Amino acid sequence: MVTLKDIAKKCGVSVASVSKAINHMPGVGTQTAKKIRETAKSMGYLPNAAAQALKTNRTFIIGVLLEDDDSHGLLHQFFVSVLESFKIKMEEQGYDLMLMNRTVGKRTISYLEHCRYSNMDGVFVACIDFSDKELLELADAGIPMVTIDHTYPGHPSVYSDNVDGISKAVRYAHKLGHTRIGFISGALAGVTNKRFEGYQSTLKELGIPYRDEYYKVSRYRDVSLTKKLTADLLKLPQPPTCILMPDDYAGLGGLSAIREAGLRVPEDISVIGFDGLEFMAHISPRLTTINQDTQQIGEAAAELLLKQIDNKGKEALPAKSIKVPVTLIEGETVVLPKKG
Amino acid sequence: MVTLKDIAKKCGVSVASVSKAINHMPGVGTQTAKKIRETAKSMGYLPNAAAQALKTNRTFIIGVLLEDDDSHGLLHQFFVSVLESFKIKMEEQGYDLMLMNRTVGKRTISYLEHCRYSNMDGVFVACIDFSDKELLELADAGIPMVTIDHTYPGHPSVYSDNVDGISKAVRYAHKLGHTRIGFISGALAGVTNKRFEGYQSTLKELGIPYRDEYYKVSRYRDVSLTKKLTADLLKLPQPPTCILMPDDYAGLGGLSAIREAGLRVPEDISVIGFDGLEFMAHISPRLTTINQDTQQIGEAAAELLLKQIDNKGKEALPAKSIKVPVTLIEGETVVLPKKG
């Protein structure tokens, strides 16, 4: 392994000069600096991250927290898409992404401990259960952090315009003639509340009375629960003609319940999803859904996190959050309702 | 931040003793050691990873290479599932996973450089293009490495029993009465060759003549190319009655081509996928497919990598690889062929 010392010896200068030359710091002659940099390159020098971290207290490591209830965060298409975009942006700035966890070598540690142990410069959080004690602890630790879909006091976050998303869905269904619009939401949380708000307010705006039996609480990405709740909706004496799903993936359960009830989508029942997962475009019928702009979300998250990191130590930033607009993707699952 | 020094001061002992006590090394009295460990815990001591890495030359960081042609490795369900399982196993042993990349801070570096810079203890590689120059460079660097689906000389790997997988598919189709069995494979590579081998040999065994026009080369996960090739197969004067797809995801393209040709699955054409992706179980018709045991693959990969890491410096291991059995998941996409 080539170290500063090796380069120093070869160039006949001190280690300090080499360090300065390589980092483009003042205090080294132009000629010397050039020569140093050249030999460094020719020797294939690479700084030692550990040594740098130890000395500078900066690791350029970002922790990624993608936990799900069933610990399958990485399988969550939506979050992974956001992560991809986040990753690209962060890498441009020289950061590495490390997956966080609660077990470092047999014994269990907390997220915060893992964070401190690895000396992470910041944390990216996208998950389901934001009320987790460990997350709160992490949020309180003063480590730069950005969250998706949920805001912790003192930290910035990025989220889709959920109110508008559901509103767009309801309006679209209404435009095509639906008035009996059911809504199966995810578990109760910030995002869900916003969506419910959009649901209620848009119904009101359109002059459609809110019917409590048309609203069900499922869980995000839970296919079987969503399937069951969809079946329940279909059993109502006067079932909805259009159903909004918690998300595309859970929506698969909804579609399956409808099939099993002997009904067809969209001829008998219309369905609208949420997320805009890639693979949904390839299955039949193509799901009409509210698309979350994962690329923009990821980039915004990166930006906010970088800003926080740069600002560390100075007065706290006003923790600005960013709301990302959503769009409706017109698929094949919404048509005029049958007369009934 | 609590350091060994702080603990030493509080306990009235030397830093050396503290270090030894905490690491359960001999050379410290039982009493002293106990006291040291207790105060360490009470002070909330956590070792500094950078310092440890610098001193010991071990980082407990594993690089994860999940690149795809279109750089969407994380979106690849199959690989991500394997990664999940790998991750759990590695974390148990105290390792952290870091996503690898080619850009660290503006300038582009190679995988190998990234690896060296961060001082990774090992690398997990799962991707498509194994002939990438940079990968070869990485494989030659003598860093512990494990690959999925491809074997580099000198390194262990884990892969599904691809020969048997396709063989199972062909046999299953044959058992249900198919003799015109088409095969759309992924791009030519190790895995594909194995599968083709299984295809040919099983046909032969069953006494079905191999027909070149029934074999097409697509690319893994490529929906639109697979769609086109499926359409081509259907246009044959005597099209196959059952088609094996490169993988479940690409298979969506196949299904879509069949629909667009005005045919139905499975009534008109039977289809068999490969992978056993989770979400496939939720769409209709449920895809009959060859399931890869992602959990076992991930665990095996972890095991092999750990063994290599432990063995570092000693004589090279015989680079044992592991073949993981596959199973056929009976879905709804294969039935008796129509007479024709």
Place this chain on the structure above:
DNA sequence: AATGCTCTATTAATCGTTTTCGCATCCAGT
């Protein structure tokens, strides 16, 4: 010629650990 200034380059301290080595101390065995 003395003074002051700018520039370059070096010395040395430091980050938090691990680990080798040496010095006491203590006890058993003679």
Place this chain on the structure above:
DNA sequence: ACTGGATGCGAAAACGATTAATAGAGCATT
């Protein structure tokens, strides 16, 4: 009482980098 081997502990040298302080050289100004 003396030797010899454990045993417990500390001093100090690394690991590879950054950075403040410092010293020397060169040049211009008075």
